[in-house]
Amino acid sequence: MSVVNLNKARKAKSRAQDKVTADKNAARFGQTKAARVLDAASAAHAKARLDQLKFEDE
Numbered sequence: 001m002s003v004v005n006l007n008k009a010r011k012a013k014s015r016a017q018d019k020v021t022a023d024k025n026a027a028r029f030g031q032t033k034a035a036r037v038l039d040a041a042s043a044a045h046a047k048a049r050l051d052q053l054k055f056e057d058e
Helices: 006-029 033-053
Strands: none
Touching: none
């Protein structure tokens, strides 16, 4: 029978949970700056195109 240090087991469990949370956040928020800029430019271009195609009711 082996002796288990409960503090080490608790901390290991906590680290594992933190790793799972970090991986979820990385997938959710982990874009590079270039990708964010490209997405913003693409959205601005699409908005401008839609504004051009709108009918103005006067």
